[in-house]
Amino acid sequence: MSATPSIMSLHLGYRLWIAEMNFDINVLRIFNDYLEELSSRKDEPEVNARIGYFEQRFPVLRKEIDDLRNEMHLLKMKLASYAREKKPLDYKTYLTDNHTNIAERYREFRKNFNQAKKEFEEFETKWLK
Secondary structure, three states: OOOOOOHHHHHHHHHHHHHHHHHHHHHHHHHHHHHHHHHHHOOOHHHHHHHHHHHHHHHHHHHHHHHHHHHHHHHHHHHHHHHHOOOOOOHHHHHHOOHHHHHHHHHHHHHHHHHHHHHHHHHHHHHOO
């Protein structure tokens, strides 16, 4: 049996991830502004195809953010309740609350978001100059 993280450790981890995703929302908003700028200045098929690609990808990322943030917020509140009640977070409760799954989903989201950000930055560098 693996060690179970403390309530405070999990709580702080969720706070950090939620803050990072709030930042990611702002990045997506700015990227959408760039897409608007590009679509008004470029009338090339390659540019329009990439714009369409990002216009489809960004809402998917935003939905992932919203879903993860909501689930993390609920778990964060549940952890606060455990702390208030001085209820220990044992391994069974840890598994039941699905903390491992949420962490895996966050890592997968982070990987996807970083890849999309890299792709967009390369696109923006090439076409918005």
